[in-house]
Amino acid sequence: MARFVYADNAATTAPLPEVISAMTECLENTWGNPSSQHSKGYEAKALLDESRERIAKVLGCCANEIYFTSCGTESDNWAIKGAAYRMKKKGRCHIVTTKIEHHAVLNTCAALEDEGFEVTYVGTDSYGRVLLDELEDAITDKTGVVAVMYANNEIGTIQPIKEITEMAHAKGALMFTDAVQAVGNVDINLKELGVDMLSLSGHKIHAPKGIGLLYIRRGLSIVNLIDGGGQERRKRGGTENLPYIVALATALEIATERIPELDRVRAMRDRLIEGLTKIPYSKLNGHPTERLAGNVNVGFECIEGESILMWLDMAGICASTGSACSSASLDPSHVLLAIGVPHEKAHGSIRLSLSHENTEDDVDYILETLPPIVERLRKMSPLWEEIEKREQLTK
Amino acid sequence: MQYSEKVMDHFTNPRNVGEIEDASGVGVVGNAKCGDIMKIYLNIDENDIITDCKFKTFGCGAAIATSSMATELIKGKSIKEALELTNSVVVEALEGLPPVKVHCSVLAEEAVKSAIADYYKKIGRPIDFEIESDEHEDED
Numbered sequence: 001m002a003r004f005v006y007a008d009n010a011a012t013t014a015p016l017p018e019v020i021s022a023m024t025e026c027l028e029n030t031w032g033n034p035s036s037q038h039s040k041g042y043e044a045k046a047l048l049d050e051s052r053e054r055i056a057k058v059l060g061c062c063a064n065e066i067y068f069t070s071c072g073t074e075s076d077n078w079a080i081k082g083a084a085y086r087m088k089k090k091g092r093c094h095i096v097t098t099k100i101e102h103h104a105v106l107n108t109c110a111a112l113e114d115e116g117f118e119v120t121y122v123g124t125d126s127y128g129r130v131l132l133d134e135l136e137d138a139i140t141d142k143t144g145v146v147a148v149m150y151a152n153n154e155i156g157t158i159q160p161i162k163e164i165t166e167m168a169h170a171k172g173a174l175m176f177t178d179a180v181q182a183v184g185n186v187d188i189n190l191k192e193l194g195v196d197m198l199s200l201s202g203h204k205i206h207a208p209k210g211i212g213l214l215y216i217r218r219g220l221s222i223v224n225l226i227d228g229g230g231q232e233r234r235k236r237g238g239t240e241n242l243p244y245i246v247a248l249a250t251a252l253e254i255a256t257e258r259i260p261e262l263d264r265v266r267a268m269r270d271r272l273i274e275g276l277t278k279i280p281y282s283k284l285n286g287h288p289t290e291r292l293a294g295n296v297n298v299g300f301e302c303i304e305g306e307s308i309l310m311w312l313d314m315a316g317i318c319a320s321t322g323s324a325c326s327s328a329s330l331d332p333s334h335v336l337l338a339i340g341v342p343h344e345k346a347h348g349s350i351r352l353s354l355s356h357e358n359t360e361d362d363v364d365y366i367l368e369t370l371p372p373i374v375e376r377l378r379k380m381s382p383l384w385e386e387i388e389k390r391e392q393l394t395k
Numbered sequence: 396m397q398y399s400e401k402v403m404d405h406f407t408n409p410r411n412v413g414e415i416e417d418a419s420g421v422g423v424v425g426n427a428k429c430g431d432i433m434k435i436y437l438n439i440d441e442n443d444i445i446t447d448c449k450f451k452t453f454g455c456g457a458a459i460a461t462s463s464m465a466t467e468l469i470k471g472k473s474i475k476e477a478l479e480l481t482n483s484v485v486v487e488a489l490e491g492l493p494p495v496k497v498h499c500s501v502l503a504e505e506a507v508k509s510a511i512a513d514y515y516k517k518i519g520r521p522i523d524f525e526i527e528s529d530e531h532e533d534e535d
Contacts, residue, residue, distance in 0.1 A: 306455035380450075382433075
């Protein structure tokens with residue numbers, strides 16, 4: 001079995017050759033410390049500034065609004081905690097977020113709750129779209145921060161961030177969006193979007209792991225998360241990870257340029273959804289169209305996600321599951337539960353996430369491979385036995 | 396999750412999958428909400444020997460592998476021996492399980508006991524061993 005299909009691009013992506021060569025070039029030649037007062041340092045500082053400019057241009061903001069971090073999780077932590085502490089001084093100790101955020105946001109909010117902040121977790125409809133009425137009602141003159149993800153990592157639902165930002169600003173709250181999954185999938189122009197803070201991560205867009213950034217709107221000062229030697233305009237200590245910053249700038253430019261090509265990815269996604277939902281007792285999780293171009297999340301009744309993944313892996317297909325059984329917790333995906341998928345169906349859900357790297361052959365291969373796996377596992381499932389007996393009775 | 400070769404073997408080629416019609420005893424443990432259900436069927440002869448044993452399992456790789464291994468371990472054995480099957484024996488036979496999956500082996504042990512208890516009920520023999528109630532995992 002020589003086939004290999006990587007369909008887990010929402011987890012991480014393969015670094016692009018252009019990204020690797022930009023990074024290697026920096027490691028070999030521009031390895032100076034940007035803070036050093038000598039030629040090697042000046043050279044590194046120039047490359048740092050240039051990378052920041054390139055990123056600002058892509059995102060439609062100013063270079064001095066970009067702060068490099070180690071990852072999306074750090075950016076999420078910094079944005080929410082830094083803004084919450086800042087707004088606390090104004091007597092605003094309330095945070096509004098959603099039930100389907102990434103754990104980097106949910107656990108940050110939980111930590112703030114332990115410190116005495118109040119957090120409202122707004123629900124979604126059955127497609128994972130945030131309930132805007134409920135969200136608007138939740139934001140009060142005590143709300144300091146509103147944190148809503150741009151696009152969901154599990155079911156790919158895209159949220160109307162501009163509209164939500166207007167709701168937050170109308171009540172004087174700061175708006176933060178976790179755009180880790182959205183970047184490279186939707187056009188982002190920060191000036192038009194109007195958010196106060198936005199996080200993104202390199203490794204979801206074919207840069208390496210270990211680099212992220214936080215956009216902080218000019219004029220807004222949030223409390224530091226990492227104090228140190230005055231890097232990033234004294235807002236984030238630690239010697240700048242220049243090779244990875246260069247990699248991020250390169251990856252972000254390429255990802256944004258390729259957004260128009262996503263129609264091809266979207267067509268592959270739709271073909272997968274159509275093929276997989278033909279399997280009896282299966283269902284698409286999330287919205288049929290308002291979802292990320294590469295996101296497929298399908299639930300198969302009577303079987304469990306990890307078992308499906310193991311068979312897929314043996315066939316050379318990398319996918320993922322929100323199922324309990326692959327993590328330390330016994331609960332299935334909080335996102336699927338939040339959109340109203342019952343526990344037993346959430347357990348049998350898998351996610352396939354495509355990128356520009358995937359081909360139509362990959363889709364064919366998945367569509368050939370997955371249905372027999374589902375059938376094989378159902379044959380040994382006591383729940384399937386019940387369904388079969390019920391069906392025989394109705395005949 | 397990385398599993399041992401033995402677990403992968405029992406996951407990919409599970410032994411004794413299926414049902415037994417008019418089985419001497421049937422045990423079902425776990426629930427769909429938690430993501431694991433094991434159903435074990437036993438045929439027991441007049442000398443208390445388990446002559447046949449089948450299973451059906453809804454669950455993860457470890458749940459399927461532990462069911463398969465548990466049926467292998469009790470097939471042809473006496474009821475007394477089957478009642479001595481503990482979850483750690485199943486784990487050992489599988490060359491280990493990741494810590495978060497140990498509950499699957501507990502489920503396998505309970506499924507065997509529950510099937511034997513069902514047999515005892517059918518023949519009117521008092522249940523003289525500890526058994527977890529079927530409902531215990533329904534609690535939220």
